[in-house]
Amino acid sequence: MVAKTKSKNDTVTRYFEAIDSALYSLDIYLREENSPLYQHEMTGRVLAGYILRLRHSFDAWKNKVAFAERFAINQAESGYPTFQNVLDLDVDARSAAQKLAGMPDGATLREDMVDYILLKKQFPAALQKALAQRLYFEEVMQGDVFQPNILPETIKVSMNPKTARPYYVTHWGAFDGSANLPMVYVAVLEDSSKTMGKLLLDRSGKIADNLDIQFPVGGLLNPDLAHQFDDFAEKNSSYGLTLSTIADNMDKDFEELHPKQLRRIVMGPFYNAGVTSHGKIVEKILDTVRNPNHAWLLTWTVQELHSISETPAKRGIWSSEAARQTYHIDTDNLECVRQGVSSFERHALVPHEAYQAIYASGKRDEIFDGYHTHVVSGNQVLRDF
Structure with a gap:
């Protein structure tokens, strides 16, 4: 189910204000140094960059609804704009400079709007659309938007003393077209290649002090595998x-x-x-919240998988086998088995006014069952409320 909207639709305006408030609040939560995600392999700091991409995307979409005939939101599942809008951002970012070159500049359009109002005593709808279109292309050209696939970056290198191998922390992003959800991946990868061992490790087997590497590094740190790893992440x-x-x-x-x-x-x-219709109980309660900027709830899930052992490589005259990982799946937890993970956490972020409405409804335990609940109060986030 999708929503057909117009530039003056109050519901759409409230939607963009609500999602901006949600992403801003999530950024506050992640940037606090006592955040568990912030402390764990820099995940919070990594996520902050992807949240900025989402905010740039929504800034662009907010202008797009003023000139586009139709703008679709995935109401029944994710609550995000549909995947086609993400694809359009990616395409438009590549042609933005060319499109802008053929448009009047913003100052000229604003002057024309004032002149139109003074002379014709009417609202300059066509000029407003032209200005919104220009602002849209300016945003997608200068801001990093959330693309269908965001290529990997390496943000850290260290050494595992047990295996004497260097390891990288690498992240990448994807906007899934089926689930219509933005996702971020963070991987810890050991590298047993002789090339990187010689480059990164000193004679004692530790990471060399004089490495001339400026992080983040675009792609996997190992240049021999970087392009192949980009392809892997995309697929x-x-x-x-x-x-x-x-x-x-x-x-x-x-x-x-x-x-x-x-x-x-x-x-x-x-x-x-x-706007959304995938949580009937939640949305019915949110409808009672007076301030529409506070009538939202954002959830996210953190899934984790870790290796518990490695089967060593076997080298023989006639055949050989590469080293293989054995991963821990918590078989005592049926949800871990279903997700194929060692562990997972579900989080919910909600404004204080909306939380009060949920609490007053008597549905708090039902709605937040299984979630770490965080309540936004002003410019603070109260954790595990």
């Missing part, structure tokens, strides 16, 4: 794939890379009064 980032499947595929495709840990953060669904 193996679907929401429909479990983490264990992705890690096993990576383990098989890269003989010299050893995935020791893989994390996926799924940013959504998003619930907004008057």
Whole structure:
């Protein structure tokens, strides 16, 4: 189910204000140094960059609804704009400079709007659309938007003293077209290649002090595998794939890379009064919230998979086998088995006014069952409320 909207539609305006408030609040939560995600392998700091991409995307879409004939929101599942809008952002970003070159500048359009109002005593709808179109292309050209696939970056290198291998922390992003959700992946990868061992390690087997590497590094740190890893990330980032499947595929495709840990953060669904329809109980309560900017609830899920052992490589005259990881799946937890993960956490972020409405309804335990609940109060986030 999608929503057909117009530029003056109050519901659409409230939707964009609500999602902006939600992403701003999530950024506050993640940037606080006592956040568990912030402290864990820099995941919080990584996520902050992807949240900025989402905010740039929504800034662009907010202008797009003023000139586009139709703008669709996935009301029944994720609460995000549909995947086609993400594809359009990606395409428009590439042609933005050319499109802008053929448009009047913003100052001229604003002057023309004033003149039109003074002379004709009417609202300059056509000029407003032209200005919105210009602002849209300016946003997609200068801001990093959330693309269908965001290429990997390496943000850290260190050494595992047990295996004497260097390891990287690498992240990438994807907007899944089926689930209609933005996702972020963070991987810890050991590298057993002789090339990178010589480059990164000193004679004592520790990371060399004089490394001339400026992080973040675009792509995987190992240049021999970087392009192949980009292709892998693009083809193996679907929401429909479990983490264990992705890690096993990576383990098989890269003989010299050893995935020791893989994390996926799924940013959504998003619930907004008057727009989304995938949480009947939630949205009915949110409808009672006076301030529409506070009538939302954002959820996210953190999935984690880690290796518990490695089967050593076997080298023989007639055949050989690469090293393989054995991953821990918590078989005592049926949801972990279903997701193919070692562990997972569900989080919910909600404004204080909306939380009060949920609490007053008597549905708090039902709605937040299984979630770590965080309440936004001003410019603070109260954790595990």
